[in-house]
Amino acid sequence: MAGLLGGMGMGGGTVFIPMLTEAFGVEQHLAQWVNLVAFVPMAATSLAIHAKNGLVDKKGLWLIVPSAASSVGFSFLAVKTSSKLLGLIFACFLILMGLSGVVSSVVKARKDRIKSRPHEPPD
Numbered sequence: 001m002a003g004l005l006g007g008m009g010m011g012g013g014t015v016f017i018p019m020l021t022e023a024f025g026v027e028q029h030l031a032q033w034v035n036l037v038a039f040v041p042m043a044a045t046s047l048a049i050h051a052k053n054g055l056v057d058k059k060g061l062w063l064i065v066p067s068a069a070s071s072v073g074f075s076f077l078a079v080k081t082s083s084k085l086l087g088l089i090f091a092c093f094l095i096l097m098g099l100s101g102v103v104s105s106v107v108k109a110r111k112d113r114i115k116s117r118p119h120e121p122p123d
């Protein structure tokens with residue numbers, strides 16, 4: 001399931017974290033930690049494979065350092081946050097991701113529909 005969502009542009013954490021917390025009763029902090037621990041080696045491996053196959057846009061590589069630094073910083077902040085608040089923030093994040101996906105799909109469908117219409121000659 002996580003792989004399917006990953007192919008759709010959503011990370012496996014969108015399924016993994018709620019599964020751990022709701023189905024297995026794991027505390028929110030631990031669930032997010034486990035997700036991050038699993039993500040780091042997968043992301044590094046994926047980046048290496050994509051780079052080897054020439055699929056990495058080198059112009060965007062400068063984003064790696066600030067992204068990693070902010071991830072570390074926010075992980076320290078998350079440790080100081082209550083599990084309940086962390087769960088609420090994650091739920092809001094998932095809702096925003098879902099809304100973003102719906103809006104993107106609607107905009108794309110409208111653009112595709114406009115492109116497929118036959119052009120009418122001007123008067």
